[in-house]
Amino acid sequence: MASPGPVVPPEAIPPRSVNPPPEPEMTALVVEIDRSEEDLVCGLLWSLDTLGVLIGDRPEPTDTRLRVTAYFPDAGSARPAAEQLDRLGLRSELHGVDPYEYSDRWRLHARTHTAGSGIVIHPPWETPDADPSRQLVLEIEPGRAFGSGSHPTTRLCLRLLERHLPSLVGDPRVLDVGTGTGILAVAAARLGAGSVVVTETDSELRATWELNAEQNRVADRIGPGDTDLSTHAGRYDLVMANLLLPTLRELSDDLVRLTTDQGRLIVSGVLLNQVDELLDLLGELVPVQILREDGWAALCLAPGHG
Structure with a gap:
């Protein structure tokens, strides 16, 4: 927490x-x-x-x-x-x-955090004790948005991203729903995504995620998409949504539809006692990995894969 x-x-x-x-x-x-x-x-x-x-x-x-x-x-x-x-x-x-x-x-309250086996997230005013040759170091301006790396759901998503994005073939096409600071989008681009489409209902946050993409040298691979997911053409090799359960309920059909047959869906923002409901909502997908921390859960799911 x-x-x-x-x-x-x-x-x-x-x-x-x-x-x-x-x-x-x-x-x-x-x-x-x-x-x-x-x-x-x-x-x-x-x-x-x-x-x-x-x-x-x-x-x-x-x-x-x-x-x-x-x-x-x-x-x-x-x-x-x-x-x-x-x-x-x-x-x-x-x-x-x-x-x-x-x-x-x-x-x-934004300060340096670690996630996964080698991701270090720090705000611009801190110098992390990290080795860029061995670790993925991300400089994230928190603005007033959720996503500084301090919350368990963000760290859990980063762990799943670090584990599953490299397993996707080619130059994966990624969608980050509700990007906030852009931390997951930036991490995906730095981990090898070919392109990342981000959506965010709060238009004031665009300056923050654009700044973070620029600061981490991935602005050429991150761009905005329509917040109405039903308008998105094509599908994505990886879809990410770190959102609370009421929003996930509303978006669940689109999240499933937009994930390719060989793709992955990473979702978080749910408490441990909400995981079963989320799995029911995403019924066409099955869990590949579930992580837990401080009462929160994050899931990686795939179509037809156990």
Whole structure:
């Protein structure tokens, strides 16, 4: 789940994203929980479409209380989460938040992460201790988007990508649905994809994924596609979708249809107790590999292959 961020002095805040945050006031939901409830509460918040979850610092290893802050576009979208927490006996508070404050706080928690056997992801303001001759080093500007490499679902997708993309023949054609920062698209291009089509419903994030493609020298192989998947011509050797279950429900038929007969579909954004439903939704495909981390799951599926 979301991990506690470092204590960073104000002067260390990195420059703001290339994306201007939205003007309307956002809403922060704040709740204090026991450390044993972290996976349950964070999983609930992610399932209710929070923009991001931050865990307060743990000053002492023996401290069993945590402060969890979840950000939502507005108070209306935060209230269902507050009501769900209330049913669990957890009292939360809602506060208005300046979008610029949210953007800067989110960036403070972006730091170097590793995924798979040899992928290192770092923000532009950190210099990773990595060997580019042996490791795939990706510089990812997080902007205000999901996909800095810090969340388990991103790391799980990268592990599956590292494992299964090289097994595809030729110059694989890849589709990244809901690209966010473009981290999966960039990784796919660096791992050998011939071309990567990305879709993203938030038009403000285009500057972020384009910047990341440029910074990682793969801009010539990554381009935008229509967010309406029904309009896509042809099929893809690899389809990726790191999205929450409600969105995967809506897109499941298209995700199956767009995967070639010898291709692979990588999906994540689901909790462990949601895997069976996801498999039912993607019934024409069978799992090749399932990975799990901190209560989350990621699946690689293929048509007709066990």
